[in-house]
Amino acid sequence: MAVPLTSDVWTGAFMLEQSLLRHWIEKAKAGDASAFERIMVLHERMVLRTAQRLLMNAEDAKDAAQEVFLKLHKSLGRFREEKDLAPWLYRMTVNVCLDSKRRVRAGVPMEQAVEPRDCARGPEEAFRAAQERDLIQAALRQLPERERAAIVLRDLEGCSTAEAAAILGSSEGTVRSQISTARVKIRKFIAERLSRRGGGSDD
Amino acid sequence: MTRHPCEEELALYSSGDLEAGDVRSIAAHVRGCAECRECVGQFQQVAGMLASGAGEPSAEDLLDVRQRVMLALEGTRKRRVGFEWAAAVAALAALVVLLPHRERRPAEISSVPARIAAVPVPAPVPTAVPIVRRRPRLRAPGLRSVVLVTRPGEEPLIKIATTNPNVVILLQPDTQDNERTESNDE
Numbered sequence: 175m176a177v178p179l180t181s182d183v184w185t186g187a188f189m190l191e192q193s194l195l196r197h198w199i200e201k202a203k204a205g206d207a208s209a210f211e212r213i214m215v216l217h218e219r220m221v222l223r224t225a226q227r228l229l230m231n232a233e234d235a236k237d238a239a240q241e242v243f244l245k246l247h248k249s250l251g252r253f254r255e256e257k258d259l260a261p262w263l264y265r266m267t268v269n270v271c272l273d274s275k276r277r278v279r280a281g282v283p284m285e286q287a288v289e290p291r292d293c294a295r296g297p298e299e300a301f302r303a304a305q306e307r308d309l310i311q312a313a314l315r316q317l318p319e320r321e322r323a324a325i326v327l328r329d330l331e332g333c334s335t336a337e338a339a340a341i342l343g344s345s346e347g348t349v350r351s352q353i354s355t356a357r358v359k360i361r362k363f364i365a366e367r368l369s370r371r372g373g374g375s376d377d
Numbered sequence: 378m379t380r381h382p383c384e385e386e387l388a389l390y391s392s393g394d395l396e397a398g399d400v401r402s403i404a405a406h407v408r409g410c411a412e413c414r415e416c417v418g419q420f421q422q423v424a425g426m427l428a429s430g431a432g433e434p435s436a437e438d439l440l441d442v443r444q445r446v447m448l449a450l451e452g453t454r455k456r457r458v459g460f461e462w463a464a465a466v467a468a469l470a471a472l473v474v475l476l477p478h479r480e481r482r483p484a485e486i487s488s489v490p491a492r493i494a495a496v497p498v499p500a501p502v503p504t505a506v507p508i509v510r511r512r513p514r515l516r517a518p519g520l521r522s523v524v525l526v527t528r529p530g531e532e533p534l535i536k537i538a539t540t541n542p543n544v545v546i547l548l549q550p551d552t553q554d555n556e557r558t559e560s561n562d563e
Contacts, residue, residue: 194379223433303430310427340559353394357424358385360423
């Protein structure tokens with residue numbers, strides 16, 4: 175019999191995950207490689223996804239994610255509480271990506287490496303989803319790095335403005351300004367592209 | 378509010394990111410302005426596209442990153458263990474070579490009790506014993522000499538000269554990581 179997923183179940187699952195995470199952090203600090211791998215499994219999607227959205231290149235994103243987790247392994251000793259881990263990983267991912275000098279690498283566009291969210295849908299819907307994904311990635315690509323980082327954290331990763339500001343090491347006012355500017359640019363970019371497609375000059 | 382809010386304000390208003398002081402006046406304007414309502418709707422539509430359509434990393438990419446990290450960590454661990462072994466072996470070798478020096482040391486010290494020193498010793502009778510040259514002490518292969526170098530204010534060093542005149546090994550006994558090899562200019 176299926177158990178309905180009430181908020182209590184989600185809260186319980188979250189608490190279980192946090193206590194497991196605490197346990198794994200302690201074991202990883204003591205040199206347990208499998209515990210560190212479990213920590214990675216729990217956070218790798220978040221780190222790689224953020225890196226892909228910031229760098230817009232699958233290979234560079236993988237390099238950045240690798241660097242982030244190697245830095246995490248070196249810094250495990252500083253974590254007192256498991257709740258500090260996710261913000262630290264976000265901050266490190268943003269820093270590594272912004273520091274990366276390999277922004278543009280020809281040959282491996284990110285779109286090729288991103289798998290569709292739902293493989294079960296029909297070809298027409300999958301095609302439309304792929305077009306939408308291309309459009310969003312093109313819109314993100316035209317943003318300056320700091321604006322892109324702010325919009326990725328706020329609108330794609332779902333962080334609050336305060337959390338995004340803490341991760342980026344900026345004031346809330348600065349991040350709010352970056353988010354609003356980025357949203358205006360994205361809206362204009364998408365509107366232009368869609369009107370061009372509507373007019374038959376699709377590129 | 379009579380004037381239209383700017384696009385940036387509407388962008389923040391659409392997601393509830395506007396500061397509390399501005400929300401009421403902009404909300405009142407948007408309620409009565411079809412143009413701004415449409416603009417807010419577009420921002421919300423774009424936010425929905427961003428949240429749902431940006432794509433996720435593939436399972437292969439996730440596995441690839443994890444394997445690369447675990448391999449890098451394994452390599453680091455092996456190098457560290459190897460270095461610790463090498464340091465331990467070098468320290469053991471130095472200890473083995475130093476032990477005979479330590480056993481001889483008390484005889485070299487002239488702190489002989491006076492009572493024993495006062496016992497008359499008969500004068501040696503000269504005999505025609507042929508002089509036999511002492512054979513050189515056997516040394517461990519590869520080693521020429523081992524000297525404990527002490528300098529005021531600095532950590533003591535073990536200096537190991539090898540049979541190769543160009544190689545001198547310096548060891549810090551209490552910090553094994555500081556082993557290094559330098560060339561000899563002699």
